Amino acid sequence: MTESYAIESHQHETRQFPPPPDFARQANVTPELAAQLYAEAEADFEAFWAKQAEALDWMTPWTHVLEWNPPHAKWFIGGKLNISANCLDRHLKTWRRTKAAIVWEGEPGDTRTLTYWELHREVCRFANVLKKFGVRAGDRVAIYMPMTPEIAIAMLACARIGATHSVVFGGFSAEALRDRINDAGCKLVVTADGCWRRGTEVRLKPAVDAALEQTPTVETCLVLRRTGSKVDMQPGRDHWWHEMLETVGDDCPPEALDAEHPLFILYTSGTTGKPKGILHTTGGYLTQVAATARWVLDLKDDDVYWCTADVGWVTGHSYVVYGPLANGATVMMYEGAPNHPEPDRFWRIVDRHGVTILYTAPTAIRAFIRWGEQWVLKHRLDSLRLLGTVGEPINPEAWMWYRQVVGKGRCPIVDTWWQTETGGMMIAPLPGATTTTPGTATRPLPGISADIRLKDGRSVDANEGGYLVLTRPWPAMLRTIWGDDERYRRQYWSEIEGVYFAGDGARRDEHGNYWIMGRVDDVINVSGHRLGTAEIESALVSHEAVAEAAVVGRPDELKGSAIVAFVTLQGGRAGDDALRAALREHVAKEIGALAKPDDIRFTDALPKTRSGKIMRRLLREIAASGNVVGDVTTLEDFSVLEKLRADED
Numbered sequence: 001m002t003e004s005y006a007i008e009s010h011q012h013e014t015r016q017f018p019p020p021p022d023f024a025r026q027a028n029v030t031p032e033l034a035a036q037l038y039a040e041a042e043a044d045f046e047a048f049w050a051k052q053a054e055a056l057d058w059m060t061p062w063t064h065v066l067e068w069n070p071p072h073a074k075w076f077i078g079g080k081l082n083i084s085a086n087c088l089d090r091h092l093k094t095w096r097r098t099k100a101a102i103v104w105e106g107e108p109g110d111t112r113t114l115t116y117w118e119l120h121r122e123v124c125r126f127a128n129v130l131k132k133f134g135v136r137a138g139d140r141v142a143i144y145m146p147m148t149p150e151i152a153i154a155m156l157a158c159a160r161i162g163a164t165h166s167v168v169f170g171g172f173s174a175e176a177l178r179d180r181i182n183d184a185g186c187k188l189v190v191t192a193d194g195c196w197r198r199g200t201e202v203r204l205k206p207a208v209d210a211a212l213e214q215t216p217t218v219e220t221c222l223v224l225r226r227t228g229s230k231v232d233m234q235p236g237r238d239h240w241w242h243e244m245l246e247t248v249g250d251d252c253p254p255e256a257l258d259a260e261h262p263l264f265i266l267y268t269s270g271t272t273g274k275p276k277g278i279l280h281t282t283g284g285y286l287t288q289v290a291a292t293a294r295w296v297l298d299l300k301d302d303d304v305y306w307c308t309a310d311v312g313w314v315t316g317h318s319y320v321v322y323g324p325l326a327n328g329a330t331v332m333m334y335e336g337a338p339n340h341p342e343p344d345r346f347w348r349i350v351d352r353h354g355v356t357i358l359y360t361a362p363t364a365i366r367a368f369i370r371w372g373e374q375w376v377l378k379h380r381l382d383s384l385r386l387l388g389t390v391g392e393p394i395n396p397e398a399w400m401w402y403r404q405v406v407g408k409g410r411c412p413i414v415d416t417w418w419q420t421e422t423g424g425m426m427i428a429p430l431p432g433a434t435t436t437t438p439g440t441a442t443r444p445l446p447g448i449s450a451d452i453r454l455k456d457g458r459s460v461d462a463n464e465g466g467y468l469v470l471t472r473p474w475p476a477m478l479r480t481i482w483g484d485d486e487r488y489r490r491q492y493w494s495e496i497e498g499v500y501f502a503g504d505g506a507r508r509d510e511h512g513n514y515w516i517m518g519r520v521d522d523v524i525n526v527s528g529h530r531l532g533t534a535e536i537e538s539a540l541v542s543h544e545a546v547a548e549a550a551v552v553g554r555p556d557e558l559k560g561s562a563i564v565a566f567v568t569l570q571g572g573r574a575g576d577d578a579l580r581a582a583l584r585e586h587v588a589k590e591i592g593a594l595a596k597p598d599d600i601r602f603t604d605a606l607p608k609t610r611s612g613k614i615m616r617r618l619l620r621e622i623a624a625s626g627n628v629v630g631d632v633t634t635l636e637d638f639s640v641l642e643k644l645r646a647d648e649d
């Protein structure tokens with residue numbers, strides 16, 4: 001943590017939307033059950049979570065529910081289970097064996113449906129391929145894949161044999177992929193030739209080839225054929241997915257894995273330049289994601305559920321793959337862009353497949369608003385019954401538009417707050433029981449205890465701003481940062497004594513609703529993607545022309561935050577548009593296109609305090625408005641400030 005933002009809320013939204021009575025009656029969590037869940041969790045939260053865990057198939061029962069040696073938690077100690085068996089095999093014993101597990105649509109319009117029976121077979125076969133290449137329980141496998149059913153198949157195959165997967169979002173660059181592969185010491189990489197995005201091919205294999213030049217631990221690369229374009233296959237290392245499937249059988253019994261067996265590592269941005277490998281384990285993770293998918297997403301057997309997140313992010317892990325499949329749901333998956341070939345693609349998909357539950361990000365909703373409601377109104381959308389959002393604060397206007405234009409005033413909205421680190425939803429409405437208000441994720445879920453505190457540990461009063469913390473361990477919590485337990489301790493458990501520090505500012509209103517104000521650290525949320533300003537800065541300074549860089553977020557109507565970089569150049573060189581473009585490309589190469597600065601400002605020097613710290617608050621204010629308010633007496637060089645201001649004109 002470097003410095004905090006001012007925590008204040010400008011929202012005074014009071015409209016209330018109680019659950020529609022019809023919805024409440026049929027909900028997985030009715031008002032009565034909600035009251036009971038909250039009461040049970042309050043009385044004994046360990047027993048409460050144990051009860052939720054009993055809904056899973058265990059191979060060996062646990063002997064203790066929780067061992068809490070702060071900041072390290074172990075859940076369901078002694079228990080053994082297999083996540084792929086919970087997501088697949090268990091449904092084969094019921095009528096769900098012929099139910100659609102994944103309904104997939106490619107961007108060109110091609111579709112595929114896999115029943116639970118078929119998905120199980122594909123997972124077993126791919127798990128056998130992994131075994132054939134020497135992958136064993138505990139080995140790490142990198143997955144760098146497009147949104148095709150095979151990304152889920154690869155993850156479930158890893159889970160079946162106890163390999164720990166590390167999914168790297170396909171939008172990350174070769175360099176970012178290489179660093180993540182090396183940090184986790186992956187033995188095998190699963191990828192594809194490419195995928196379709198806005199009508200053109202995005203190639204993945206060349207990035208993998210570049211990354212694998214500097215990844216000593218990788219022995220094998222398995223390549224899915226999606227687009228059919230030509231790729232280089234390195235003999236001995238690279239193999240086609242479809243060819244390897246021919247060499248194995250269908251039978252692959254699930255490994256009995258310890259409840260604390262590492263299920264996955266997922267890298268996310270923090271306050272330093274190096275992304276953190278968030279480690280999640282097996283029993284507690286599945287318990288919470290399965291329960292929250294049932295409670296908050298209200299999954300039923302006749303639903304077609306669509307979470308639009310890419311599987312490369314945590315939302316895709318927990319609420320495209322593990323949570324819904326553990327519940328035997330039908331999961332919709334889509335490969336491409338929301339505006340291809342036209343801005344009504346999502347609504348076409350909803351109608352074409354009869355989607356009933358839609359879970360998306362505020363940034364997408366804001367884009368739909370900008371594109372115009374006529375694109376939504378062209379489609380009936382009467383299959384929809386529940387809407388959800390995740391990833392960033394939702395402004396009340398976007399919430400109301402979502403409710404009225406998409407949900408026709410009928411569908412409850414669940415605004416869900418959680419993080420890569422929390423593994424599953426933490427603060428969210430129970431759609432059949434909770435009265436919602438636009439802009440608040442409402443209350444912590446049963447079994448979750450949150451609070452709003454100041455740095456000295458004091459809980460704040462209603463409507464006072466503070467830091468969002470979690471005061472008790474939860475089953476799906478991260479267990480550590482891969483390879484850096486000290487950073488885990490420091491980052492999450494040392495900011496405020498004895499509690500988990502989420503990195504978000506928040507307030508709680510007089511009804512107990514939590515209003516999340518956004519990050520208070522140097523993490524910015526760009527279109528729902530989490531990026532560390534330090535990562536972008538180190539990408540910029542790795543360019544030969546750059547001396548120093550400071551990156552801040554600027555409020556942006558569409559993206560939430562836009563990326564603004566203040567850059568000083570080597571040897572008094574002058575900046576121009578060509579260099580600006582080159583720097584943007586350089587960041588795309590180092591991290592990925594998602595991290596390209598929206599705005600690069602060249603300056604002679606950066607404003608620093610007397611102790612040499614870059615005054616980010618000031619830069620944020622300049623980026624946002626061009627005006628500087630507040631105390632600047634610790635500035636080293638006022639002339640720098642004058643120059644930055646002048647540049648605004």
Ligand code: WTA
Nearest residue numbers: 390391392393415416417418419420516530
């Ligand atoms: C933000 C995504 C407000 C928050 C699941 C958090 C939200 C970060 C919400 C985690 C929400 C997520 N309302 N803010 N409903 N959901 N956030 O790790 O700042 O990609 O700390 O996990 O997104 O982002 P991450």
